[in-house]
Amino acid sequence: MKDQISVLISEEEVDARIKEMAEKISADYAGKTVHLIGILKGSVFFMCELAKRITIPVTLDFISVSSYGKGTQSSGVVKFNKDLDETIEGRDVIIVEDILDSGRTLSYVVDIMKRRNPASLEVITLLDKPDRRVVPVTLAMTGFEIPDKFVVGYGLDYAQKYRNLPYIGVVDQLGDE
Ligand code: IMP
Numbered sequence: 388m389k390d391q392i393s394v395l396i397s398e399e400e401v402d403a404r405i406k407e408m409a410e411k412i413s414a415d416y417a418g419k420t421v422h423l424i425g426i427l428k429g430s431v432f433f434m435c436e437l438a439k440r441i442t443i444p445v446t447l448d449f450i451s452v453s454s455y456g457k458g459t460q461s462s463g464v465v466k467f468n469k470d471l472d473e474t475i476e477g478r479d480v481i482i483v484e485d486i487l488d489s490g491r492t493l494s495y496v497v498d499i500m501k502r503r504n505p506a507s508l509e510v511i512t513l514l515d516k517p518d519r520r521v522v523p524v525t526l527a528m529t530g531f532e533i534p535d536k537f538v539v540g541y542g543l544d545y546a547q548k549y550r551n552l553p554y555i556g557v558v559d560q561l562g563d564e
């Protein structure tokens with residue numbers, strides 16, 4: 388049997404919301420260049436769709452972090468596997484995240500980036516599970532608030548699978564293949 392996945396947020400709904408988010412960024416940062424920082428790998432799909440719809444100049448960079456913890460629980464002890472390629476000093480930075488859960492990983496990343504003296508620093512996320520928050524994170528914008536369920540698709544994985552689903556799905560039942 389295959390894993391059973393049901394649609395939580397359709398492709399059309401996600402795309403429409405990303406377009407709105409891009410329009411807001413284009414208006415808020417008018418006259419500037421916005422520097423998007425994606426957290427690999429989950430945020431890649433969201434970041435591409437967002438960047439394509441932003442109408443002001445955009446530059447991109449990526450970091451990769453691992454958060455140590457027991458099972459699915461992150462600990463807040465974060466290791467940088469890949470740091471930024473370019474300096475963010477004096478730049479208008481938006482950190483782009485796929486999903487905000489406990490907030491441990493993102494709050495650590497935000498603290499490090501703040502110390503590098505960007506002109507401005509905001510955080511946006513496609514999905515937020517507010518019920519799960521342990522460490523507060525200030526968000527400039529959220530795509531969708533979702534219930535405390537494990538979701539996949541649009542960059543989000545279950546054991547590295549399903550990142551390529553064009554919608555946000557919930558794993559209802561795990562298969563045996
Ligand atoms: P946090 O440090 O607990 O906020 O961890 C957030 C990270 O956990 C996200 O960037 C995702 O990589 C992962 N994550 C949290 N919830 C989910 C989910 O429902 N599906 C897939 N990955 C998730």
Ligand code: MG
Nearest residue numbers: 426429485486
């Ligand atoms: Mg992530």
